[in-house]
Amino acid sequence: MTTLSPATGTAPAPERAPARPVLSLRDVRIADRAAGREIVHGVSFDVTSGKTVGIVGESGSGKTLTCRAALGILPAHFEVTHGTIELDGTDIATLTPRGWTAVRGSVISAVFQDPASYLNPSIRVGEQIAEVLRVKRGLGRRAARAHALGLLSAVRLRDPELVRVQYPHELSGGMLQRVLIAAAVAADPRVLIADEATTALDVTVQAEILDLLDDLRERTGLGLVLVSHDLALVAQRCDEVLVMRQGEVVEQGPTAAVLHRPRHAYTRLLIDEHEQYGLERFRTPEENA
Numbered sequence: 001m002t003t004l005s006p007a008t009g010t011a012p013a014p015e016r017a018p019a020r021p022v023l024s025l026r027d028v029r030i031a032d033r034a035a036g037r038e039i040v041h042g043v044s045f046d047v048t049s050g051k052t053v054g055i056v057g058e059s060g061s062g063k064t065l066t067c068r069a070a071l072g073i074l075p076a077h078f079e080v081t082h083g084t085i086e087l088d089g090t091d092i093a094t095l096t097p098r099g100w101t102a103v104r105g106s107v108i109s110a111v112f113q114d115p116a117s118y119l120n121p122s123i124r125v126g127e128q129i130a131e132v133l134r135v136k137r138g139l140g141r142r143a144a145r146a147h148a149l150g151l152l153s154a155v156r157l158r159d160p161e162l163v164r165v166q167y168p169h170e171l172s173g174g175m176l177q178r179v180l181i182a183a184a185v186a187a188d189p190r191v192l193i194a195d196e197a198t199t200a201l202d203v204t205v206q207a208e209i210l211d212l213l214d215d216l217r218e219r220t221g222l223g224l225v226l227v228s229h230d231l232a233l234v235a236q237r238c239d240e241v242l243v244m245r246q247g248e249v250v251e252q253g254p255t256a257a258v259l260h261r262p263r264h265a266y267t268r269l270l271i272d273e274h275e276q277y278g279l280e281r282f283r284t285p286e287e288n289a
């Protein structure tokens with residue numbers, strides 16, 4: 001029987017088909033050709049608009065290589081040897097260098113740890129963002145400058161007029177990461193990878209930056225991939241989580257399910273470690289019940 005929507009008295013819209021993922025990995029394997037060995041042994045996940053997927057795991061588990069594969073920036077002797085990666089429906093294996101130039105920044109973008117190393121130390125930060133806008137969105141000089149200022153204020157830098165004429169060395173780590181986020185979202189990407197982007201920041205600044213990413217996600221429908229070794233961070237922010245260890249995804253699913261019914265000993269170990277300093281703080285009340 002068709003139920004009526006109480007607000008309008010009309011039949012409700014048919015249930016929507018699931019949104020097409022903005023990023024989709026299927027059984028992706030990555031090998032180090034120089035060493036002649038496989039490093040990542042089959043990763044699959046989907047990121048849809050407005051959702052956050054977390055990848056958690058110990059150092060060297062393959063989190064960054066997985067992200068770099070999606071961005072088409074694997075280190076020289078690494079290659080995807082199996083599986084598919086799709087960006088907004090396009091198989092990245094079909095992308096030419098020119099195709100990648102069009103896609104990077106405007107479909108997929110990323111921020112990493114150590115933001116200073118991604119900025120030119122001798123160019124004012126506002127100019128660097130304006131440059132992204134000129135190249136990626138074809139804006140003229142004046143429009144790019146104005147838009148850069150808007151982006152600096154959108155990432156909640158307190159005095160964007162001042163920040164835009166400053167050089168990277170004049171900004172704190174948290175401010176630099178905000179500048180990097182402004183540059184990363186300048187061309188309106190569909191998906192943003194934040195790979196340990198807040199690891200080097202103190203806890204308060206870390207939370208502010210993650211709130212900022214959440215806010216962007218909610219306002220713009222950005223899909224997010226949060227890479228972290230910090231399970232508490234992932235528990236708090238992500239809809240779905242992948243737990244990686246030595247190149248394997250040992251556990252994957254909705255965050256609450258993974259936290260409450262961990263099936264793998266390694267996930268249980270991560271949870272136990274965090275419980276020592278209060279993972280329950282990050283669980284919603286019903287999850288704690």
Ligand SMILES: Nc1ncnc2c1ncn2[C@@H]1O[C@H](COP(=O)(O)OP(=O)(O)OP(=O)(O)O)[C@@H](O)[C@H]1O
Pocket residue numbers: 039057058059060061062063064065066075229
């Ligand atoms: N450029 C590189 N050259 C040689 N080996 C590399 C390179 N990048 C990664 N590796 C190796 O590949 C494996 C996976 O590395 P990856 O950086 O993906 O791990 P990760 O889970 O992101 O770790 P971390 O949390 O420390 O960043 C590791 O054994 C690492 O040593």
